[in-house]
Amino acid sequence: MHQKGIVTPMTTARTPFPDGFLWGASTAAHQIEGNNVNSDWWRKEHDGTGRIAEPSLDAADSYHRWREDMDLLAELGFTDYRFSVEWARIEPVEGRFSRAEIAHYRRMVEGAVERGLRPIVTLHHFTVPQWFEDLGGWTSERAPELFARYVEACAPVIADSVPYVCTINEPNMIAVMAGQAKRGDTSFPPAGLPTPDDETTDAVIAVHHRATAVVRAINPEINVGWTVANQVYQALPGAEDVTAAYRWPREDVFLEAAKGDDWIGVQSYTRTKIGADGPVPAPDEAERTLTDWEFYPRAVGHAIRHTASVVGDVPIVVTENGVATSDDERRSAYLAGAVDELAACLEEGIDLRGYLYWSALDNYEWGSFRPTFGLIGIDWETFERTPRASAHWLGNLGRTRELPRTAA
Numbered sequence: 307m308h309q310k311g312i313v314t315p316m317t318t319a320r321t322p323f324p325d326g327f328l329w330g331a332s333t334a335a336h337q338i339e340g341n342n343v344n345s346d347w348w349r350k351e352h353d354g355t356g357r358i359a360e361p362s363l364d365a366a367d368s369y370h371r372w373r374e375d376m377d378l379l380a381e382l383g384f385t386d387y388r389f390s391v392e393w394a395r396i397e398p399v400e401g402r403f404s405r406a407e408i409a410h411y412r413r414m415v416e417g418a419v420e421r422g423l424r425p426i427v428t429l430h431h432f433t434v435p436q437w438f439e440d441l442g443g444w445t446s447e448r449a450p451e452l453f454a455r456y457v458e459a460c461a462p463v464i465a466d467s468v469p470y471v472c473t474i475n476e477p478n479m480i481a482v483m484a485g486q487a488k489r490g491d492t493s494f495p496p497a498g499l500p501t502p503d504d505e506t507t508d509a510v511i512a513v514h515h516r517a518t519a520v521v522r523a524i525n526p527e528i529n530v531g532w533t534v535a536n537q538v539y540q541a542l543p544g545a546e547d548v549t550a551a552y553r554w555p556r557e558d559v560f561l562e563a564a565k566g567d568d569w570i571g572v573q574s575y576t577r578t579k580i581g582a583d584g585p586v587p588a589p590d591e592a593e594r595t596l597t598d599w600e601f602y603p604r605a606v607g608h609a610i611r612h613t614a615s616v617v618g619d620v621p622i623v624v625t626e627n628g629v630a631t632s633d634d635e636r637r638s639a640y641l642a643g644a645v646d647e648l649a650a651c652l653e654e655g656i657d658l659r660g661y662l663y664w665s666a667l668d669n670y671e672w673g674s675f676r677p678t679f680g681l682i683g684i685d686w687e688t689f690e691r692t693p694r695a696s697a698h699w700l701g702n703l704g705r706t707r708e709l710p711r712t713a714a
């Protein structure tokens with residue numbers, strides 16, 4: 307599929323990474339901005355039930371410090387920055403849109419461009435306005451119309467200079483979390499990948515298709531798509547059919563729905579082995595990250611290949627891949643493994659357009675600040691930002707596109 311006016315792939319002899327390959331990092335509004343007081347998550351964090359261990363409060367204060375964040379990313383050598391705009395800020399009350407917040411996000415787009423960063427904008431990353439949740443959220447009959455109206459209101463933010471727009475981040479996790487909530491559980495990430503809620507699956511697919519049409523009407527040059535969490539399901543011997551049946555409602559139905567989009571975002575962190583009875587935990591001796599996931603740098607290659615096998619010729623961008631660790635050398639090792647996989651996928655001829663690490667900054671990991679995913683560390687008292695060695699390594703790769711032998 308032809309991508310609209312952004313990238314002219316041209317493989318050079320010294321690097322598998324084509325000109326225009328996206329090198330960047332990702333964030334999400336609620337996880338970094340702070341004080342997202344009109345969102346459903348803010349309410350959950352303060353509803354007195356104690357279901358959410360730690361509230362987001364000021365998060366990384368990026369609502370005020372976004373310039374500093376973008377300065378750092380650009381100085382480090384990155385060419386792309388994925389961030390989300392917050393529906394609960396833009397439409398804090400149903401039908402009432404904040405001109406000041408739209409201007410805020412427009413300034414962020416302009417600020418990125420001024421620094422040489424291409425802005426990749428996510429319209430919805432897990433949080434919704436409280437009023438939308440009260441109406442019934444995604445399964446409300448009015449959801450497609452209400453989300454479409456919000457996307458129209460975002461026109462001043464995305465109409466110019468935004469090459470990629472993501473409508474909905476990880477619709478599959480939204481469906482999984484909806485299924486989990488129906489069973490009274492609100493932990494994030496959901497333990498054991500519970501069965502997604504079918505009604506929510508259908509609803510978010512319908513909302514995505516409607517929102518895609520709205521974005522195209524705003525500017526047909528925008529590449530519009532969505533980003534799907536890929537759990538890297540690996541069948542144990544004899545469990546191929548079980549794995550396919552397990553994967554379909556949690557992943558493939560959402561990839562199928564992306565056929566006809568301008569791009570698809572791949573998001574992967576670890577792998578999930580499936581046996582005859584479902585997921586099989588990693589062995590005790592396996593290295594684990596601060597989210598308790600198996601340390602598995604090759605996940606991204608598997609996720610890219612699987613996504614390509616389902617979506618066909620839709621271009622792929624890795625929009626999230628990373629590791630929560632307090633040892634930055636392990637982050638560098640993870641990155642080295644991931645980058646080797648990217649190179650291999652390109653050499654295999656997969657239409658891979660970019661790599662965005664999760665996350666640019668340490669942030670609020672949906673209930674806790676403990677899992678540190680960031681290329682850039684944060685002092686939570688002063689909000690001082692400090693790029694880690696891994697940030698310099700990956701940023702330099704963005705600048706030179708030369709594939710180093712090690713992640714030293």
Ligand code: BGC
Binds near residue numbers: 334475479
């Ligand atoms: C989400 C992020 C989250 C990350 C690590 C993805 O599920 O898009 O918001 O922080 O993975 O858990």
